[in-house]
Amino acid sequence: MSEELQTQEQILEAAKQVFQERGFSGARMQEIADEAEINKSMLHYYFRSKDKLFQKVFQDSIRQFFPEILKVLNADLALVPKIEKLVETYYEMFKKHPHLPRFVIHEMNQHPDRFRGFVRKEGFEIPERFVEQIKTEIASGTMRKIDPREFIINTIGLCVFPLIARPMVETVFDMSEDQYRQFLEQRKKELPKFILNAVKR
Amino acid sequence: MSEELQTQEQILEAAKQVFQERGFSGARMQEIADEAEINKSMLHYYFRSKDKLFQKVFQDSIRQFFPEILKVLNADLALVPKIEKLVETYYEMFKKHPHLPRFVIHEMNQHPDRFRGFVRKEGFEIPERFVEQIKTEIASGTMRKIDPREFIINTIGLCVFPLIARPMVETVFDMSEDQYRQFLEQRKKELPKFILNAVKR
DNA sequence: AATTAATTCAACCATTTAGTTGAATTAATT
DNA sequence: AATTAATTCAACTAAATGGTTGAATTAATT
Numbered sequence: 001m002s003e004e005l006q007t008q009e010q011i012l013e014a015a016k017q018v019f020q021e022r023g024f025s026g027a028r029m030q031e032i033a034d035e036a037e038i039n040k041s042m043l044h045y046y047f048r049s050k051d052k053l054f055q056k057v058f059q060d061s062i063r064q065f066f067p068e069i070l071k072v073l074n075a076d077l078a079l080v081p082k083i084e085k086l087v088e089t090y091y092e093m094f095k096k097h098p099h100l101p102r103f104v105i106h107e108m109n110q111h112p113d114r115f116r117g118f119v120r121k122e123g124f125e126i127p128e129r130f131v132e133q134i135k136t137e138i139a140s141g142t143m144r145k146i147d148p149r150e151f152i153i154n155t156i157g158l159c160v161f162p163l164i165a166r167p168m169v170e171t172v173f174d175m176s177e178d179q180y181r182q183f184l185e186q187r188k189k190e191l192p193k194f195i196l197n198a199v200k201r
Numbered sequence: 202m203s204e205e206l207q208t209q210e211q212i213l214e215a216a217k218q219v220f221q222e223r224g225f226s227g228a229r230m231q232e233i234a235d236e237a238e239i240n241k242s243m244l245h246y247y248f249r250s251k252d253k254l255f256q257k258v259f260q261d262s263i264r265q266f267f268p269e270i271l272k273v274l275n276a277d278l279a280l281v282p283k284i285e286k287l288v289e290t291y292y293e294m295f296k297k298h299p300h301l302p303r304f305v306i307h308e309m310n311q312h313p314d315r316f317r318g319f320v321r322k323e324g325f326e327i328p329e330r331f332v333e334q335i336k337t338e339i340a341s342g343t344m345r346k347i348d349p350r351e352f353i354i355n356t357i358g359l360c361v362f363p364l365i366a367r368p369m370v371e372t373v374f375d376m377s378e379d380q381y382r383q384f385l386e387q388r389k390k391e392l393p394k395f396i397l398n399a400v401k402r
Numbered sequence: 403a404a405t406t407a408a409t410t411c412a413a414c415c416a417t418t419t420a421g422t423t424g425a426a427t428t429a430a431t432t
Numbered sequence: 433a434a435t436t437a438a439t440t441c442a443a444c445t446a447a448a449t450g451g452t453t454g455a456a457t458t459a460a461t462t
């Protein structure tokens with residue numbers, strides 16, 4: 001009894017790591033079991049099947065990914081500090097979960113309907129307040145006219161892309177691991193400038 | 202003999218489709234054979250193994266992806282028409298190969314060293330001329346100061362992200378397939394403005 | 403037409419992998 | 433201490449999947 005929570009947590013942690021790194025079809029139950037330092041049959045004892053376990057991990061991943069970003073987007077902050085905080089948030093999240101964004105992107109494309117259904121069910125609010133904020137900024141002339149959806153997608157894309165395309169970035173610009181990390185640090189300061197300049201009047 | 206090229210081409214076309222959609226680990230040799238309307242053993246007759254076939258498809262995909270973009274980046278064009286052409290090129294490529302960008306991103310992250318080696322071996326030139334162009338623009342004061350690498354990554358990221366994150370875009374903004382396509386069309390005009398504005402002085 | 407070479411495929415094999423089971427162990431309860 | 437319930441695992445099964453083979457067919461060459 002005392003072990004239950006710990007074991008389950010251990011499994012989920014291991015499953016998260018393996019699934020996020022290799023994707024559903026690339027993941028092996030044995031590898032998850034090894035990672036969790038338990039027997040393979042425990043996975044089925046706790047989660048019934050690979051698919052069920054994956055589902056749980058995927059949903060947890062989305063719950064980790066979306067609300068944190070949406071919270072910042074909808075926060076009660078002026079545009080400039082909001083963008084700065086958003087970039088910061090993304091890069092902190094990446095440090096802890098380097099495979100998370102690519103994992104979500106890959107798997108939601110494998111099962112778009114399942115993804116859609118889950119997001120709907122979970123009731124993640126659209127970044128409504130942020131859309132309103134953008135409209136207000138445009139109306140008051142502090143921001144040039146732009147479709148708020150474009151702005152949001154651009155902002156998130158700019159945060160995510162260098163993370164999921166890491167091997168390309170390192171290869172094309174001939175960076176070592178360390179130079180890449182350094183590049184990201186520099187980027188944390190530069191990116192808000194880029195985004196804000198793009199919508200300045 | 203007369204069939205050889207046709208069959209091989211058929212296999213490659215089918216393999217490209219299946220691998221790009223499902224990834225290496227998600228792809229099944231049987232599905233590729235079905236798609237190519239041939240027997241499964243033909244795959245091995247022509248390509249020896251799943252890995253060899255995948256390698257070929259992956260390399261062809263990169264050959265399709267990189268040089269076309271690099272050609273535009275390094276072209277002898279002023280900044281404004283160059284960015285416009287780049288966006289146009291990306292969106293045309295996506296229409297023909299909707300899974301290509303995500304496929305390359307996913308697989309290069311699964312085997313970054315293999316990717317690195319291949320890009321090196323293939324000798325894709327870094328976008329040197331474009332880097333020079335950016336430096337010149339900055340020096341002459343037509344562009345604000347920015348690390349050319351940042352600018353290039355931002356530009357490509359902005360092109361690619363809404364394509365690979367399609368289910369998210371459709372879900373968050375509650376779009377139908379058709380609305381998404383329409384959104385991309387609109388975006389083709391808006392994106393160059395965003396990029397150019399971001400680096401305007 | 404006969405011979406040779408290239409091409410195709412149904413049936414098969416070997417390995418991997420998800421999933422099961424029942425006995426053994428451990429923990430909780432009486 | 434005895435009983436009951438929860439937990440763990442080694443060994444197993446069933447199915448999926450990559451890969452092979454050899455005979456049959458088709459095409460090219462003489």
